[in-house]
Amino acid sequence: MNIKNYKKIVVVGGWFISSLIISLTTLAQTDPLIEKVAQKLALVNDYVAEGVMKTDVSFIKASLGKVKVYFKKPNLLKVKKEGGISLLPRGGVSLTINTLLNTKQYTTIAGGTQLLNGKNLTVIKLIPTDDNLDWVISTLWIDPIDALVYKTATTTKENGSYEITMQYGDYAKYGLASKIVFSFNTKDYKLPNGITLEFGDEDPAAKQKALKNKKGTIEITYNNYTINKGVPNTIF
Amino acid sequence: MWSLINVELYKIFRRPRTYIAFGAIAALIVVIQLGLKIDGNSYAAFLMKDINDTLTVDGKVLNGYLICYILLQLLLVHVPLLVALIAADMISGEANLGTLRLLFSTPYSRTHWVLAKFIAASVYTILLLIWLAFLALFVSMWVFGTDDLFLMKSNYVVLIQQNDVLWRYVGAFVFASFSLLTVTSLGFLMSSMANNSIGPIVGTMSAIVFFTILSTLNIPLFTVIKPYLFTTHMNNWKEFFDIKVNANNEAITGSVLNIPKIKTSLIVLSLHIILFVSASIIIIKKKDILS
Amino acid sequence: MSVIKVQHISKHFGSLKAVDDLSFEVQTGQVFGFLGQNGSGKSTTIRMLLSLIHPSSGSIEIFGQSIEKNRAAILEQVGAIIERPDLYPYLSAKEHLQLFAKVRKQKITANAIDETLVKVGLANRANDKVQTFSLGMKQRLGIAIALVHNPSLIILDEPTNGLDPQGIADIRELIKKLAKEEGKTVFVSSHLLSEIEQVANQILIIHQGKKMVEGVTKELLDPQKRIVQIKTMDDAGTLQVIVAGSFSNYLLPRKEGIFLKIPTYEIPLLNESLIKAGVSLLGIETKNSLEDYFLQITSNA
Numbered sequence: 001m002n003i004k005n006y007k008k009i010v011v012v013g014g015w016f017i018s019s020l021i022i023s024l025t026t027l028a029q030t031d032p033l034i035e036k037v038a039q040k041l042a043l044v045n046d047y048v049a050e051g052v053m054k055t056d057v058s059f060i061k062a063s064l065g066k067v068k069v070y071f072k073k074p075n076l077l078k079v080k081k082e083g084g085i086s087l088l089p090r091g092g093v094s095l096t097i098n099t100l101l102n103t104k105q106y107t108t109i110a111g112g113t114q115l116l117n118g119k120n121l122t123v124i125k126l127i128p129t130d131d132n133l134d135w136v137i138s139t140l141w142i143d144p145i146d147a148l149v150y151k152t153a154t155t156t157k158e159n160g161s162y163e164i165t166m167q168y169g170d171y172a173k174y175g176l177a178s179k180i181v182f183s184f185n186t187k188d189y190k191l192p193n194g195i196t197l198e199f200g201d202e203d204p205a206a207k208q209k210a211l212k213n214k215k216g217t218i219e220i221t222y223n224n225y226t227i228n229k230g231v232p233n234t235i236f
Numbered sequence: 237m238w239s240l241i242n243v244e245l246y247k248i249f250r251r252p253r254t255y256i257a258f259g260a261i262a263a264l265i266v267v268i269q270l271g272l273k274i275d276g277n278s279y280a281a282f283l284m285k286d287i288n289d290t291l292t293v294d295g296k297v298l299n300g301y302l303i304c305y306i307l308l309q310l311l312l313v314h315v316p317l318l319v320a321l322i323a324a325d326m327i328s329g330e331a332n333l334g335t336l337r338l339l340f341s342t343p344y345s346r347t348h349w350v351l352a353k354f355i356a357a358s359v360y361t362i363l364l365l366i367w368l369a370f371l372a373l374f375v376s377m378w379v380f381g382t383d384d385l386f387l388m389k390s391n392y393v394v395l396i397q398q399n400d401v402l403w404r405y406v407g408a409f410v411f412a413s414f415s416l417l418t419v420t421s422l423g424f425l426m427s428s429m430a431n432n433s434i435g436p437i438v439g440t441m442s443a444i445v446f447f448t449i450l451s452t453l454n455i456p457l458f459t460v461i462k463p464y465l466f467t468t469h470m471n472n473w474k475e476f477f478d479i480k481v482n483a484n485n486e487a488i489t490g491s492v493l494n495i496p497k498i499k500t501s502l503i504v505l506s507l508h509i510i511l512f513v514s515a516s517i518i519i520i521k522k523k524d525i526l527s
Numbered sequence: 528m529s530v531i532k533v534q535h536i537s538k539h540f541g542s543l544k545a546v547d548d549l550s551f552e553v554q555t556g557q558v559f560g561f562l563g564q565n566g567s568g569k570s571t572t573i574r575m576l577l578s579l580i581h582p583s584s585g586s587i588e589i590f591g592q593s594i595e596k597n598r599a600a601i602l603e604q605v606g607a608i609i610e611r612p613d614l615y616p617y618l619s620a621k622e623h624l625q626l627f628a629k630v631r632k633q634k635i636t637a638n639a640i641d642e643t644l645v646k647v648g649l650a651n652r653a654n655d656k657v658q659t660f661s662l663g664m665k666q667r668l669g670i671a672i673a674l675v676h677n678p679s680l681i682i683l684d685e686p687t688n689g690l691d692p693q694g695i696a697d698i699r700e701l702i703k704k705l706a707k708e709e710g711k712t713v714f715v716s717s718h719l720l721s722e723i724e725q726v727a728n729q730i731l732i733i734h735q736g737k738k739m740v741e742g743v744t745k746e747l748l749d750p751q752k753r754i755v756q757i758k759t760m761d762d763a764g765t766l767q768v769i770v771a772g773s774f775s776n777y778l779l780p781r782k783e784g785i786f787l788k789i790p791t792y793e794i795p796l797l798n799e800s801l802i803k804a805g806v807s808l809l810g811i812e813t814k815n816s817l818e819d820y821f822l823q824i825t826s827n828a
Contacts, residue, residue: 055395056485057290062395063479063487084384084398085295189286189392193452196390197309198474216290239629246626250617334613338672341577341607342630343599525579 031108031124034140036147040175046072046231047176050223053079055087057216059189062087067220076236079220087218111139119143121150148172171225181219240348244356248322254360257318258367264314265307265371269379272303283388293386300377301385301401305477307372312412312473315368316419316444323357323423324436327520331431331527340525350517354424361420362413369409387477394479400489408473411498414505415470419444421512422466428516431527466508469501528555528591530680530712531576536585537736538571545571547736549585553714553729558706560727560744561716562821568736569716570610573684576714577607589680603632606673607682612665612689616658620649620668623657624675631676640675647671648697662689670698674705681705683715687722695722702726720821724748732821740779747788752777754814755794757785760807768804 049069055062065086070078079088111123121141128135134156141151148168155161162184169178248254272279276298284293327350330336339349385396396404422443426436447467450458462468475498480491492498531553538546546568553559563569574580576587578594587594589601614623624643628635644650647667657665666689673681683702687695703726705711717723723730723744730747732739740747759765766785769775774797779786789797794811801808 054484054486058485059392060395061392061479061481061485061487063397063400063489065397079294081295085293085297085386085395087291087395088294184290187286187289191283191286191388191390193390195283196388197313198390243626243629247615247618250615250622252617333615334611335615337574337577337579337609338613338627339630340579341602341605341609342627343603343632344630345599522581524581525574 031110033122033142033144033147034108034124037142037149037175040147040173044071044073044174044176045228046070047174047228048226048231049176051220052223053081053086054219054221055216056219057087057186059186060087060216069220069222070231070235072231072233072236076231076233078236080235114141116141116150119150146172148175169222171222171227174225174227176225176227177222179219179221181217183215183217186216237344237348237352240344240352241355241359244326244352245359248356248360253325254322257321257364260318261311261315261364261368262371264311265368265375268307268310269303269376272298272306273379276303287388287393295386296381296383297386298380299383299385300373300380301382301398301405302387303376303380304373304405305385305387307376308368308408308412308473311368311372312415312471313448315364316416316470317441319361319364319416319419320423320437320440320444322360323420324427324440325433326353326357326424327427327516328430328436329427329433331525332433334527336527337525346520347517350428350513350520354421354513354516357420357424358417361416365409365413365416369405373405385477389478394477395487396477396479397489404476404492407476407492407498411473411476411502414502414509415473418466418470418505418508418512421509421516425512425516425519428519428523466505469504472498472501475501529553529588530555530557530590531559531714532588532591533572533576534586534588536572536575536582536587538568538575538580539583544736546575546582549733549736549738551731551738551741553712555712556706556710557729558702558713558715558727560723560730561714561733562718562720562723562730563716563733564718567718567733569718569733570684571736572733573607573609573682573714573716576682577602577605577609579609603676604678605680605682606676606678607684608666608669608673608686609682609684612662612669614657614665614668617656619654619656620644620660620664620671621653623668624671627672628675633676635676639677643671643675646674646701663691663694666690667694667698670701679711681711681713683713685717686715687717687719699726739781749788751790752788753791753794754779754786754788755797756812756814757787757797757801758809758812759785759801760809765801765806768801768806772800772804774800 047070049071051067051069053065053067055065065084066082067086068080068082070076070080079086107127107129109125109127111125113120114123115121120143122144124140124142126138126140136155136157138152138154140149142149146168149166151163151165153161153163162182164183165181166177167179168176171178280298281288284297287293327336330339340346344352382398382401384398385394385401387394387396419440423436423440426439426443427433430436430439444467447465451462451465451468451471475494476492478493480488480493482488529552531551533552534550536546536549537544549568549572561569561572571580575582576589576594578598581595590604592601594601615626618626621640621644624640628640641650641653644653647670649664649667649671652660652664657668660668666686670683670686673683686702687698690698699722702713702715706713713726715723715727727744729742730744731741746752757765757769762785769778769785769787774787774789774793777787777789777793779788787797794813798808798811
């Protein structure tokens, strides 16, 4: 699948979920479980989180990088790498949040339950009622006991699908993840030798590796959150 | 011996020709820096076309470190030609001028003179490289700032953290000095065989261009001889900018992917230098000085 | 004591014999004139003396040591100019001397450099770049380079080339002074006898790589003696007669023809004795001077 498809895509993390859920709380007819999730997330007005970002894309060699994630209600979000170049999923963070936040017209469909990593999760699908929206369907996997979203999968009209999985730790009571993994499909990468001026022997190992894995992930492991201590708007 | 080196250095740096190379490097670098300063973003966008389809790259990609890498890529092909201008003239130029007989009728042996001349030419080469490093690296760092080095290679991208970059440049410049000294010694060898400067200068330049073309062509016939060409090894300074990854595909900071390749290249280049200089000494010792 | 001792040296460049079985000796304090036309092998010989050219055969000793084996020690005591005064156009006269002073093992003071410049008459142009120099000035600088380290043997190859008459006279005086006052041995080459005969006390004439004549200048130029060429039907037989007789001392070594340097009053006696010996004589031609002789042998070629 082509990766151009990620133009308007969604994002990295707990904040995505939080934003989504916050938006959901404004809607009248929602699934009671989503309501429960939303209530939990409503506790957070803003946060600053420190974490470590790992980029795992077959054609990219990057080391772990420290990041700071800033969030503010209703939909402001910024991922900053501490001094350096960061690689984020295509489309940018705030745009994708907006995309989902603006999705005020949709219906929910119960998708039953599914066993995921030893947990029995309730599956709820969101289908937009507005034809102009880019996304076609978004599926949430929610633990009915602790009201935490463990996974989302979204399919877009033009840009394929993406997936976010979450793990929770100390900040679970706020619905904030300790680790999120954003998965997306990657496109081939190749620059002509004439541009890179690399004329040495081609590294067959690198070539093979590039073919092997067409799925890229970006994962952020959070060390700590500073919640509701205020975040200036200038950050975003 | 030290006084001979002194004399040779004195002569090199009293000659106007010497400064052509320094001027040429400065002009080339400033032009490229200016171009990238004004239009660099579109250049970067062009390079990152494939990546931008998948990811958003956030940060100063076009920083001093990348500019230096681009400059080295472009210039380390041309600097050998500038080195040849002086190295290939060291002996033949004096033969042409007629001063070689003055030097060789002093109490110092021809071996001493040849070594002194080679060392002086090497000092010139290294100074040229330091000049290049100063302009390409430090001036670029000053003009474009620093950030991580986001290196787009043919088949993959390497993201090197900014505190992990500078030592790689030190390594690359040390490596490049071996490359350029190989050119110096080749020019020197050609110089020892002629009594005029044009022949050896053109000869050295032609040899470099010829072998570089063989090294860069991916034609099976040539791939057999590639490992034996010094021009193939000259470009391996780039290996300092490739990084190891662990089982989780995380780049290991401070690592170099292919150290054996660098070692092999350094050995091959060193052998070339020794071979070329020894041959020069033998030729000059046997030669009748008729100029 | 001989400063230079050359024994049977030859040098071949392919099929060309540049120097052919040449032997001579130069004594301490002598001004040795090395005379020959351009291309006669003078410069090749001088280059062999300085180990710039390796002889094909023969041996060269300077200061009693082989130049091949003790090159460094010998050349420390030798100063030379070789053919054209080729110098670095971008350096000044003084810088040249400073540069060549550095490649000597002995310490050469700034004073010595200045004195040398005065000696060759370049003191007022000391700081000018050589590219502004005339040929004559370059020649003077070349000589200065040869002298700056105060060598005991000075080899000057065509030192008056390109000099004006005053310059030629200056160099002549300098050479005389070096030998007489400073006790140096000077080996000076030229293609002009007129230059050599005024300074040299020993002369060697070389032609096509071979020694033609060698002798004390005074004797070779003695106005009381004439050079005569004996023309006969049988040169070899005649030569035997002369060698066996009382005129053998007057015989000049020549490749072809029979030449003698003989007091004028003895010429009739020579004539008589040859006829008595039954030589079929065609004639005895007299030459007026060494100059004539030099021109004769060199134009013969």
